């Protein structure tokens with residue numbers, strides 16, 4: 001008996017439709033409960049009409065569907081909703097009962113984990129691997145099982161447990177295969193199957209063969225054997241994931257074989273093991289992320305062209321249990337990319353969209369960036385007319401548009417041992433949303449309001465923090481502003497994220513985007529910027545869209561959406577743009593300045609919005625999570641300024657065109673550390689220079705306490721300020737600091753970000769390590785002096801950039 005929170009108490013009957021038909025056939029059978037409407041893993045809820053006393057039915061097409069139906073029902077109750085009222089896609093049947101049917105949109109809605117056998121996680125910001133340590137599967141898999149429960153609760157049906165940059169040893173030893181079996185055993189009660197990433201060269205590197213040619217009989221036998229061993233231990237294996245011929249990974253091209261031949265090798269090995277336990281043949285997910293190193297000096301060279309040029313000619317050559325896994329954009333999880341044109345070319349090939357839940361380029365869980373609005377831009381993108389109708393990416397990947405048997409999505413999650421799984425409480429919203437959107441990517445249509453990004457974050461907030469409207473509104477408003485804000489203060493107008501692509505992908509380093517062999521270029525020079533991807537004069541990428549009208553739209557500066565302008569076109573900084581309000585015009589360079597200032601202001605507003613929430617009612621969010629989120633938001637606000645200042649200084653220097661509003665390089669409330677009186681500190685250039693205010697910082701010269709002081713200038717009149725201190729927090733040391741006003745301590749802190757934030761660390765003074773600490777309510781009197789004392793620790797020489805006395809409301 002479950003009290004459903006509705007007008008009347010209800011008895012709920014839970015089971016598979018078949019079991020219900022079997023045990024309850026006298027009263028009702030599985031046909032009449034609508035089981036024929038269900039696809040594998042789907043479920044229905046059936047509510048009797050109020051005047052009958054029949055139980056509420058929660059029936060799954062299979063056991064997994066039953067579990068999903070039960071979780072979905074519980075998640076409604078937990079939000080205080082009456083399931084019958086919140087259910088979408090309902091019909092009224094003959095008996096007067098209301099039936100809600102929910103089917104997954106596609107067979108594949110998987111998670112990828114980039115876990116390494118040594119326990120590290122590539123691009124993971126939530127601790128160590130849940131599965132591996134020291135080259136083996138860990139003994140205690142209880143936390144892995146808890147992860148499976150989380151995934152099941154949002155409807156995920158399989159997890160690839162190891163990195164796509166795969167270690168061949170994982171499937172080579174009996175101990176490791178047994179370990180994978182134990183992971184599968186831990187996941188099975190939650191209906192989550194496991195898949196494994198394979199290393200293409202394993203036949204040679206661990207198998208002792210001379211070759212890994214996919215057409216060689218001994219190689220085929222090697223993979224058949226590995227696959228057989230895996231199925232012996234894991235009869236419900238979901239399949240394999242393979243990254244070949246990319247970023248140094250081995251692949252079939254070494255032997256002149258096609259990528260399709262490479263994929264089919266594994267697909268055929270899997271096909272030999274269709275078993276009842278697996279309920280469908282194992283699936284081979286083959287990544288489309290294949291590209292060559294390029295020379296930037298060639299104006300027509302473009303990594304974005306690679307996926308279509310490799311895969312489009314192979315359409316139709318992949319076996320039916322192959323799914324080509326395509327990153328949402330043609331480059332690499334940038335803050336803004338057009339949808340990959342490859343989706344339009346895979347008409348006789350199964351396709352899945354690859355999304356990143358882990359925030360590799362998007363703030364590494366230390367910046368609040370709620371991703372569903374970004375994902376929607378891609379899922380809702382129309383590739384143009386194919387087969388006579390619009391081709392939305394979401395309809396292509398679910399297989400409906402081109403009538404493919406398989407398809408779906410893969411989300412790179414990289415959850416770890418952190419208490420918050422992903423490294424921050426707020427980032428969990430992205431995992432929840434991924435599950436919801438993978439099950440139902442249709443989102444946001446009038447008839448399915450519950451799938452809009454706003455509804456998803458509201459539901460997540462109620463489930464996570466309870467139903468206080470103040471909390472729900474605050475979190476939803478911040479979340480929805482967060483991606484546009486991040487885009488603004490990192491890389492606006494489609495220029496990409498501008499992070500350091502040669503190092504940790506975290507902080508700003510726009511110069512690194514050009515002059516490298518990785519092909520993530522912006523072609524910024526003194527006159528202008530942007531990749532010329534036109535057919536007319538550039539790389540030709542715009543012409544890769546199958547819909548002629550789509551290609552034509554991107555071919556012209558005038559019809560390219562402003563947020564993709566610099567993605568498709570190389571334009572002068574003086575290129576006119578429509579301004580923020582009708583009748584106002586701006587330019588590319590001014591838009592860069594304005595967006596960066598606006599984005600940093602938005603990030604600063606998160607801190608005050610969050611604080612206001614707690615001020616209104618101290619019990620809105622428990623103290624621990626409140627403080628943890630406050631700490632992250634404060635970090636983000638500080639780091640958004642590092643971004644803003646670095647990017648604005650970079651383009652100011654490059655273009656020589658000043659900000660119309662005189663903000664760039666003008667910081668009236670700052671005192672640069674290098675301008676202070678130093679004892680035990682010395683000046684040091686920062687690289688890139690734009691990562692430091694004024695291009696310089698100071699570092700302690702010895703092991704003891706060092707100090708930097710300065711009289712507070714008359715331009716900072718007596719009053720009450722927030723004192724902000726910008727410093728650098730490096731890996732390999734935890735320096736301690738103290739800020740004083742005329743000898744009186746106003747704040748203490750430690751450079752221990754590596755213990756707190758989970759992001760990639762840096763060993764240099766740069767845009768990754770630059771950060772800020774703030775102390776409110778600091779009183780300044782006439783004649784006061786500011787002093788910062790720094791005590792080095794390990795490799796961290798207590799580096800300082802500047803102090804800033806901020807009047808109320810000033811963001812700088």
Ligand SMILES: *[C@@H]1O[C@H](CO)[C@@H](O)[C@H](O)[C@H]1NC(C)=O
Pocket residue numbers: 025029030031032
């Ligand atoms: C199930 O119900 C349908 C429609 O109500 C009926 O036609 C069918 O004979 C029933 N099947 C069984 C096995 O009772």
Ligand SMILES: *[C@@H]1O[C@H](CO)[C@@H](O)[C@H](O)[C@H]1NC(C)=O
Pocket residue numbers: 037089091101102103104440
């Ligand atoms: C909506 O319900 C119908 C049956 O009434 C079912 O065929 C369809 O798959 C359902 N749609 C979704 C998105 O679950």
Ligand SMILES: *[C@@H]1O[C@H](CO)[C@@H](O)[C@H](O)[C@H]1NC(C)=O
Pocket residue numbers: 299532537538
């Ligand atoms: C065409 O491409 C060349 C480089 O090959 C470039 O220098 C030039 O600016 C481009 N012209 C236009 C009109 O975009």
Ligand SMILES: *[C@@H]1O[C@H](CO)[C@@H](O)[C@H](O)[C@H]1NC(C)=O
Pocket residue numbers: 576577578583584585
């Ligand atoms: C603003 O820009 C648009 C488009 O470039 C142009 O048509 C219009 O004349 C401009 N208006 C002003 C006032 O410069």
Ligand SMILES: *[C@@H]1O[C@H](CO)[C@@H](O)[C@H](O)[C@H]1NC(C)=O
Pocket residue numbers: 481484485488580594595596598599600602
């Ligand atoms: C982003 O920048 C634009 C351009 O300055 C501005 O109009 C918009 O409000 C900003 N949005 C956010 C969320 O910061």
Ligand SMILES: *[C@@H]1O[C@H](CO)[C@@H](O)[C@H](O)[C@H]1NC(C)=O
Pocket residue numbers: 738745746747748
């Ligand atoms: C800062 O640290 C010093 C020395 O440990 C201590 O005396 C002082 O009270 C601390 N001040 C604050 C504001 O925490």
